Amino acid sequence: MGRPDRIAPGDVPALELRGLGKTFHLRSGGVLRRRSTALHAVRDVDLVLPRNGILGLVGESGSGKSTTGMMALRLLEPTAGRILLEGTDITTLGSAALKPWRQKMQVVFQDSYSALDPMFTLQQVVAEPLRIHGIGTPDERAERALAWLERVGLHRGYGSRYAHELSGGQRQRVAIARALILGPSVLIADEPTSALDVSVKAQIINLLQDLQQDMGLSILFISHDLSVVRSLCDRVAVMFAGRIVEAAETEGIFGAARHPYTRSLLDAIPQLDPRNRRRRQFRSREDLAADIPVLSRAELAGDVAPSDTPRLVPVAPGHLVEARVTADPDTRSGA
Amino acid sequence: MSTDPMTGPAAAPEMLSRPGRRQRGPLWFAWRRFLANRAAVAGGVVLALIALLAVVAPLITPAGPNDQDFLSEALAFPSGAHWFGVDDLGRDFFTRIVHGARVSLTIGFAAAAFSVIIGIPLGAAAGYFGGRTDWIIMRVIEIFSVVPPLLAAMLLGALTGGGFWMIVAIAALFGWVQVCLLVRAQIKAFKEKEFVRAAQALGGGPSYVIRVHLIPNSISPIIIGFVLAIPMAMMLEASLSFLGVGVPPPTPSWGQMINTGLDFMYFYWHLAVFPTIALAVTVLATSLFGDGLRDALDPTMKAQ
């Protein structure tokens, strides 16, 4: 169920990350022997979120996918690379210059409980973006907030309630209303459904899907839940140990995964029908990290120079895999 | 799946139904916890009574607190006319004690208010910005924690000669530390929460986030810091006045009266007994009330 009609090629992408990286310096030891170790949480990430599209970013916890999302939002300062929002570089904008751009990019978090200020009424929560950006009078803001509560499927009577009075799904609806009230073009959804029950999860996914269509949103959907990603996203990028190891149209990932890490992720999806059960192999991180595919130039979809350092190369139109590239087709191994 | 953009997509019918019965908020549970604590409720009631007495003091006392109207009856024992007797300078002792409550409570509340006013911004800055700001504020607090407040207060009192507002200032100087630490801890815990990140993602700057989100969410520790600062300030005032470096006479202060009572106790017991009991009861009631509020507002901080 790909929706290629929605992606208008040639357009400036809604959001583009170029070579984004984040290195943390961990200090250890006492006064006498202070050591500093560099931890590369995210390394050299390139992502393109097309207008009106949904891009899934998947990977295990600690793979750097949330860090990437936080950097795209400029909630965390990247140590390398650039962030382009609608073609404008916002990487180094100061907070005042950044403020108008913040209207264009919003976020929904995983934990809907801590995402809403417990001291705010829901109407205040939803109206907060208008307040920060000084839009409208207090009465107008309240009215728009109540209208948005209805738009995400909550009765306006909830406007005077507090977050603790709601269920997880209802809270997530409020968080979505807050994120969208300014009419952003980009939504970063950081595991918005992984804390929810299965039935509620489907409702929230439907809500996001419909709002995306109504508003022409571009969504960066960060998740480790592959079944949700498969039903929602147009494209999927797989992150492992801070790098993107594979990126393709959704069907390309689920149908023709090339990277061993992607395959082990897919293997981990539970099968409903026991007859479909494959022999699963659970591989260690170290094992997976060492297993970098080697591809010959002949297998690639473009002209790529041979290289011994792993990098993303096209194996099919729009399908990128991190691999070493050899000139000679006979020396390849792996797949 | 097609939807009507106005009523909202995926609006399952039950979602649009009116909200049900209101649920109880955390403050309601805190109030219930407080009411279940008999000692705290008793402390609160006694404190309220003392505060009431202090407010209506001029109406219920036979003379002004400094009027030496009864010089001929100086040192008289308690009687129907003078409930607590007459002091050495011919003043009605009940009047003195009731006006002493005024002094003690005013100093307690004023000092607590100033402690909060100093403690909140410093605690918020330390907790929110961390790093160098936090380091500097914590080093200042470390100095305050090595110097015992009472000793330093005595020194300051002696050097400045005391006085009402000086005592308030000294008490606030040592009271803000507690408020600052409480607020700092709360803000440190809350600044990583996602609603704060959401506000930052919306373009809310540090002052907006601290003012609108973090300080309202620190209301429990602020109340706790406030009520715990009151008895400390009252104790400080009484101690300094007892040593003669606090509120100067003739302002009625219980600490001062206890010091005087010490000279008369073998012969005129009432001069020692009444201020001692008044001070003990007031400080005790305030502390019980404050401890109860703390336990009710923050069950995890319980330190019994």
Added chain:
Amino acid sequence: MIGYVLQRVLSVLTTFFVVSIIIFLMMHSIPGGPFDGGDMPVPDAVREKLNAQYGLDQPLYVQYARYMWGVVRLDFGVPFQSPGETVLELLGRAWVPSLVLGGLGMLVGVPLGMLLGMAAALRRNSWIDYLASAVATLGLTVPVFVTSMLLILVFSVWLGWLPSSGWGEPQRWILPIIAYATIPMATYARYMRSAMLDTLNKPFVTVLRAKGLSERRILFQHVLRNSAIPLVTVFLPMFIGTATGSIFVEAMFRVPGLGNYFVSSIRTRDYPLEMALILMITVMFCIAYLISDILYAWLNPRIRHGGRRK
């Protein structure tokens, strides 16, 4: 661990110097010197001579440097209020009653408070629990001179059993010792109770019970040892409270100890004595602070490597 200790020692030394400078500046920045005399006016010429004799006419940093150089050699100068002896001699005389009474007070108060707190934790909501709470609250909230006053009123004025002013014969010690003991007793009763309750509610105690260990062995082998850490940390505030309380106890019971001299030095602006007493107190507290930090780190392996408390 050695790194940690060094770090703490350095930090304490810094604190000590900062405090000494602040106190020194504070005492000299307030208008009015010791020879300005309200009661006994001193002629200007005489005052200048006296100021020069005591070095009070020098710039502040010179006075400070000279003073600290003296401190290193244990020379604190001569007290203004009794010029016949040095500050060191006066202190040497005054610490005896303070140490004897305060030490005995802690010696009585700490074990009593611990026993009370233990009993309260083991018999929750019984009369002994309420007694412990009452003792703890009274001792920690009511100023010690009020407690002392109540003791005097009951035992000496009303019942007439004991003398109300201390030092000299041992029966004069009894009331001051009780007054001193209230603070350690209250502190330890409160914290022992909460530490024990805390430990008793830990899952590992349930496991021990499930294993069939006797309550006695659980209590003595496991619970008590695990309740020890909070009791170490609480030693410092207890010690400070008791030391500060000594000023009031000695004033109430007219004991010729350090606390009494502290009060009189403050009243008479006796700089040398005042500075010496404050520096002594600061050193004492810094050492107590250090010991408590190190003990805490030593008892708690999680702190031992990196990190520090609060």
